[in-house]
Amino acid sequence: MINANRLDAGFLKYQSEYEQAAIDVLRSGWYVLGKQVESFEKEFADYVHSKYCVGLDNGLNALKLAFRALGIGEGDEVIVQANTYIASVMGVSMNRATPVMVETDEYFGIDPEAVEKAITDKTKAVLVVHLYGHTCRMDAITDICKRHNLKLVEDCAQSHGSTFDGQISGTFGDIGCFSFYPTKNLGAFGDAGAIVTDDEELAKKIRILRNYGSQKRYYNEVVGENSRLDEMQAALLRVKLSHMDELNEERAEIAKRYNEGIKNPLITLPPVSDRVKCVWHQYVIRCDRRDELAEYLKDKGIGTIIHYPIPPHLSQAYEYLGYKKGDFPLTEKYADTVLSIPIFNGLTREDQDMIIDTINNYR
Numbered sequence: 001m002i003n004a005n006r007l008d009a010g011f012l013k014y015q016s017e018y019e020q021a022a023i024d025v026l027r028s029g030w031y032v033l034g035k036q037v038e039s040f041e042k043e044f045a046d047y048v049h050s051k052y053c054v055g056l057d058n059g060l061n062a063l064k065l066a067f068r069a070l071g072i073g074e075g076d077e078v079i080v081q082a083n084t085y086i087a088s089v090m091g092v093s094m095n096r097a098t099p100v101m102v103e104t105d106e107y108f109g110i111d112p113e114a115v116e117k118a119i120t121d122k123t124k125a126v127l128v129v130h131l132y133g134h135t136c137r138m139d140a141i142t143d144i145c146k147r148h149n150l151k152l153v154e155d156c157a158q159s160h161g162s163t164f165d166g167q168i169s170g171t172f173g174d175i176g177c178f179s180f181y182p183t184k185n186l187g188a189f190g191d192a193g194a195i196v197t198d199d200e201e202l203a204k205k206i207r208i209l210r211n212y213g214s215q216k217r218y219y220n221e222v223v224g225e226n227s228r229l230d231e232m233q234a235a236l237l238r239v240k241l242s243h244m245d246e247l248n249e250e251r252a253e254i255a256k257r258y259n260e261g262i263k264n265p266l267i268t269l270p271p272v273s274d275r276v277k278c279v280w281h282q283y284v285i286r287c288d289r290r291d292e293l294a295e296y297l298k299d300k301g302i303g304t305i306i307h308y309p310i311p312p313h314l315s316q317a318y319e320y321l322g323y324k325k326g327d328f329p330l331t332e333k334y335a336d337t338v339l340s341i342p343i344f345n346g347l348t349r350e351d352q353d354m355i356i357d358t359i360n361n362y363r
């Protein structure tokens, strides 16, 4: 059986480095917010070419704190693409701001024309999601945000290292939000996240908010939260980050083999813009008979996942926003036809070949 994902395969690649880092933390006597977190923040800021990085406990809280630090809350609207993972939308609504969904484009990114049409006098920000590792059309988006004086937040949970016109995702707007959940391209061994920004004030605000609203112990400036990153995850992330280019390169090679090898008229391959370096968080094919294809692959020993079967505007959680089926035809069509086939660090060439052959034999 080839699983849809295998996290241990990524671990085994650099096993001794991870184990040494873990032992060092265990023996250090310091476990939450410390030298490892500080070093990781510096190294990750360097990696994305950003001035500041603040380590956090997960990606959802990175989004939540980003909007909170930007002062976005009740009565404010934030435009977000309808085809995203629901956590993106929660980062907005947890601040009591109103998520305003818009249609996706052919690359699964936010559609800039749809953004422009959705702007009202309540709109305060745009949240773009570089879904599956493919950067959104950032030239058009940054232009819209400038013209309408809107804040721009990037959900980079799936795009560590992706670029648009050579610029790395997370650095186009006010704040870039990252998740290091174990399945992500830069995955920890537990929950972790971070924000990056070039704005010193925003970085400082989020640094204070993550630790009960205090810079100095027992002096609380605001009602903060506990969104701290721990030393163990930071130390393990530093190991992985040092191999990040190699890890993304391995995913790109698998994607290239799929792009060249999969030839089946029933299947649409994932489109990539020539202005984008995609980091292939997922390899998402489309098929009208998607559920049947998934069943067929399962019978042949190949695991797949649907990212995502229910778009946020149709989920029970967001019923109160009043959307209905048919509001976003392309998003809904994708939800009914997308299928993610295995792509992960450590997926063997034999398994890749078997996946290609099996998909090509589907009738």
Ligand SMILES: *Cc1c(COP(=O)(O)O)cnc(C)c1O
Pocket: 058, 059, 060, 061, 084, 085, 087, 088, 129, 155, 157, 158, 179, 180, 181, 191, 192, 193
């Ligand atoms: C994983 C993910 C998140 C949430 O990150 P967590 O660390 O799981 O909280 C947010 N947005 C997107 C697009 C994601 O894929």
